[in-house]
Amino acid sequence: MDLALIGEGGHSKVIKDLIIGSKQGYKIRAILDDKYEQLQFVGDVYRGPISSAHDLAEQISSLKFVIGIGSNRIRKTIADQLGLTSESYMTLIHDSAIVSPSALIGAGSVIMAYTIVNADVVIGDHAIINSGAIVEHDSYVGDYVHIAPKALLTGAVVAHEGAMIGAGATIIPGKRMGEWATVGAGATVIHDIPAYRTAVGTPARMIAKSS
Numbered sequence: 001m002d003l004a005l006i007g008e009g010g011h012s013k014v015i016k017d018l019i020i021g022s023k024q025g026y027k028i029r030a031i032l033d034d035k036y037e038q039l040q041f042v043g044d045v046y047r048g049p050i051s052s053a054h055d056l057a058e059q060i061s062s063l064k065f066v067i068g069i070g071s072n073r074i075r076k077t078i079a080d081q082l083g084l085t086s087e088s089y090m091t092l093i094h095d096s097a098i099v100s101p102s103a104l105i106g107a108g109s110v111i112m113a114y115t116i117v118n119a120d121v122v123i124g125d126h127a128i129i130n131s132g133a134i135v136e137h138d139s140y141v142g143d144y145v146h147i148a149p150k151a152l153l154t155g156a157v158v159a160h161e162g163a164m165i166g167a168g169a170t171i172i173p174g175k176r177m178g179e180w181a182t183v184g185a186g187a188t189v190i191h192d193i194p195a196y197r198t199a200v201g202t203p204a205r206m207i208a209k210s211s
């Protein structure tokens with residue numbers, strides 16, 4: 001499977017390791033980042049600006065993309081700007097992840113090492129389930145959500161589009177995170193968090209409005 005990685009920062013490095021270590025036989029054919037001015041074949045990989053995705057997709061018909069950028073907003077902006085079909089994106093699952101056969105995972109989402117995604121979980125497009133995170137049964141993770149390392153969504157939690165659950169945070173069963181809400185690292189969420197709000201601490205309390 002031919003892959004193009006969009007973004008060449010910290011998150012992208014971890015995805016690169018996932019791809020290289022995978023038994024699925026993936027091959028990185030291109031790395032796109034706006035630090036590159038034009039599309040060039042360097043070594044055995046294309047490197048170029050993100051806008052060259054369309055040219056590449058025409059050149060390599062089997063190519064699938066992954067947006068390897070940790071910021072939820074930037075992932076969404078890039079996906080919106082590129083306007084590629086969801087079939088153009090690859091879903092990546094680390095070989096060490098435990099994913100229920102009844103879980104559904106959307107296009108462009110990345111499931112990192114030592115994660116658990118349990119029964120009847122639904123994960124949208126371009127989401128990140130980061131290293132060691134657990135998404136318990138019946139939870140819903142929307143598009144562009146990031147569940148940071150070692151965070152825990154217990155049963156039937158809902159995290160709407162763009163929500164960011166900080167490292168090591170816990171959300172108790174059935175609680176809902178509104179769109180683009182943020183939970184601080186280490187928080188324990190025991191109440192719903194409204195859209196665009198940030199909550200921190202144990203029990204989690206809302207702080208200032210985020211943008």
Ligand SMILES: CC(=O)SCCNC(=O)CCNC(=O)[C@H](O)C(C)(C)COP(=O)(O)OP(=O)(O)OC[C@H]1O[C@@H](n2cnc3c(N)ncnc32)[C@H](O)[C@@H]1OP(=O)(O)O
Pocket residue numbers: 070130148149165166167168182183184185186187198199200201207
């Ligand atoms: C591989 C990877 O790296 S994946 C990336 C994972 N990233 C994370 O887990 C980061 C999660 N982010 C956080 O926890 C951040 O601190 C945020 C988003 C919650 C808040 O960030 P900011 O909006 O910049 O808030 P800021 O730092 O100004 O703090 C505001 C207040 O909240 C408190 N606060 C901030 N974060 C936390 C937290 N995690 N737990 C408890 N209190 C916190 C601050 O002490 C401050 O309190 P004060 O007003 O009494 O002084």
